[in-house]
Amino acid sequence: MTTLVASGKTKELYTTDDSSVLRVHYTDHTTAGDGLRNELIENKGAVNNEISSMIFTYLNENGVATHFIERVNETDQLNKKVEMIPLEVVIRNFAAGHFQKRFGTDYLQTLKEPVVEFFYKDNDLHDPIVTKSDAIGLDLIQADKLTQLEEDGLKVNQILKKLFDKMNVTLVDFKLEFGINEDGEIILADEISPDSCRLLDKDTNESLDKDVFRKEAGDMMPGYLEILNRLRAAI
Amino acid sequence: MTTLVASGKTKELYTTDDSSVLRVHYTDHTTAGDGLRNELIENKGAVNNEISSMIFTYLNENGVATHFIERVNETDQLNKKVEMIPLEVVIRNFAAGHFQKRFGTDYLQTLKEPVVEFFYKDNDLHDPIVTKSDAIGLDLIQADKLTQLEEDGLKVNQILKKLFDKMNVTLVDFKLEFGINEDGEIILADEISPDSCRLLDKDTNESLDKDVFRKEAGDMMPGYLEILNRLRAAI
Ligand SMILES: Nc1ncnc2c1ncn2[C@@H]1O[C@H](COP(=O)(O)OP(=O)(O)O)[C@@H](O)[C@H]1O
Numbered sequence: 519m520t521t522l523v524a525s526g527k528t529k530e531l532y533t534t535d536d537s538s539v540l541r542v543h544y545t546d547h548t549t550a551g552d553g554l555r556n557e558l559i560e561n562k563g564a565v566n567n568e569i570s571s572m573i574f575t576y577l578n579e580n581g582v583a584t585h586f587i588e589r590v591n592e593t594d595q596l597n598k599k600v601e602m603i604p605l606e607v608v609i610r611n612f613a614a615g616h617f618q619k620r621f622g623t624d625y626l627q628t629l630k631e632p633v634v635e636f637f638y639k640d641n642d643l644h645d646p647i648v649t650k651s652d653a654i655g656l657d658l659i660q661a662d663k664l665t666q667l668e669e670d671g672l673k674v675n676q677i678l679k680k681l682f683d684k685m686n687v688t689l690v691d692f693k694l695e696f697g698i699n700e701d702g703e704i705i706l707a708d709e710i711s712p713d714s715c716r717l718l719d720k721d722t723n724e725s726l727d728k729d730v731f732r733k734e735a736g737d738m739m740p741g742y743l744e745i746l747n748r749l750r751a752a753i
Numbered sequence: 754m755t756t757l758v759a760s761g762k763t764k765e766l767y768t769t770d771d772s773s774v775l776r777v778h779y780t781d782h783t784t785a786g787d788g789l790r791n792e793l794i795e796n797k798g799a800v801n802n803e804i805s806s807m808i809f810t811y812l813n814e815n816g817v818a819t820h821f822i823e824r825v826n827e828t829d830q831l832n833k834k835v836e837m838i839p840l841e842v843v844i845r846n847f848a849a850g851h852f853q854k855r856f857g858t859d860y861l862q863t864l865k866e867p868v869v870e871f872f873y874k875d876n877d878l879h880d881p882i883v884t885k886s887d888a889i890g891l892d893l894i895q896a897d898k899l900t901q902l903e904e905d906g907l908k909v910n911q912i913l914k915k916l917f918d919k920m921n922v923t924l925v926d927f928k929l930e931f932g933i934n935e936d937g938e939i940i941l942a943d944e945i946s947p948d949s950c951r952l953l954d955k956d957t958n959e960s961l962d963k964d965v966f967r968k969e970a971g972d973m974m975p976g977y978l979e980i981l982n983r984l985r986a987a988i
Pocket residue numbers: 524525526527528529530531540585597598599600601602695697707708709
């Protein structure tokens with residue numbers, strides 16, 4: 519027997535026979551503009567399930583502890599159940615998105631060092647940015663855990679930058695979510711896909727990610743499939 | 754001879770015979786809502802000039818290097834000329850203002866530790882919040898200087914909290930600006946006044962600061978004069 523235990527904007531979480539394991543179903547839902555736009559894009563769930571599975575496997579093999587166990591069918595994967603930390607960890611190598619708008623930089627302006635930002639995951643508050651000092655003052659998380667999130671984020675960035683370089687893809691920025699496992703350890707959870715990364719073809723600077731959908735610039739699936747195919751060739 | 758070298762929303766900066774010294778004139782201008790409201794409030798310049806002079810003198814005597822030299826008349830003081838760092842350093846002991854709104858906390862919710870936030874001083878960008886990581890990525894300032902701003906801010910907070918405690922006043926939050934002096938050292942500049950602090954009478958929680966103006970809750974000057982009088986008694 520399997521029960522839906524939780525669902526969000528794009529994924530559904532189901533129980534399995536093992537209480538420490540969830541089956542995560544990747545849907546075709548695609549959202550933008552703080553959830554105001556929400557469309558079904560055929561095949562996206564399956565493609566993101568496969569991309570996310572490949573990237574998590576690669577990270578597991580490269581010394582990053584993740585929730586990923588195995589992909590079980592086209593749209594579903596098994597993940598270790600964790601207690602989610604309500605922070606989005608965003609790592610930026612070049613200026614884009616909110617960051618670009620907030621600071622009025624050029625699109626893709628180079629950053630002196632990779633930037634790590636935290637956003638408090640709260641739909642009612644529209645996921646506000648939270649500094650480390652804010653997070654500690656608000657007692658959202660302990661200081662040492664925040665430091666670990668930052669270090670883990672930068673480590674994932676190093677590993678993925680190299681992987682995407684091999685694929686002739688620029689990793690502009692991406693969002694991670696972490697959780698606490700049964701042993702009280704912080705592990706990487708949620709997903710890593712073109713929904714949660716900005717990825718550009720190095721030759722053309724063409725977006726191979728959700729920015730195509732955000733900007734209503736046509737069909738985003740060719741870019742997603744391109745990432746999947748280049749991953750298959752690179753890993 | 755004296756020339757106007759710069760002016761902002763509330764103060765005018767004039768040259769003096771000494772090229773390293775400015776005469777800062779405190780005007781009656783009072784602004785709120787990102788500068789959208791701007792009114793002249795009689796006597797505010799003189800009261801803030803005196804309050805700011807007393808607080809800077811107190812900080813100078815308590816081991817904090819500031820730009821303050823001396824008050825020269827009702828509305829003017831002499832300050833060391835500095836190269837301003839384009840960051841507002843905000844220190845919070847209790848939730849209020851933007852912080853309260855951003856995180857949906859109660860007004861005056863206690864913080865586990867004092868919070869230090871940085872805002873990038875840029876009118877066109879509406880002074881966006883900038884994390885330490887953002888500031889370094891954008892090359893706004895070096896990492897060691899940021900750390901010093903944070904430490905100096907917390908030190909000023911410790912000193913002022915004690916001073917205001919003696920005055921039966923709660924220091925909710927305040928904004929500092931720093932600059933680099935001729936010797937390349939970071940010193941505290943700008944002003945410290947009820948324009949830049951949230952100050953509450955401990956018995957009534959009544960605002961003795963610009964929040965009265967922000968909230969259009971009547972004449973703000975009685976609160977400013979109350980702070981001035983209690984400072985005179987305490988220092
Ligand atoms: N390993 C996991 N254990 C428990 N919850 C998880 C795990 N991985 C992701 N989640 C959570 O699953 C939920 C559904 O994901 P998603 O549809 O992306 O939600 P959201 O709308 O918050 O982006 C989210 O709350 C996410 O944090």
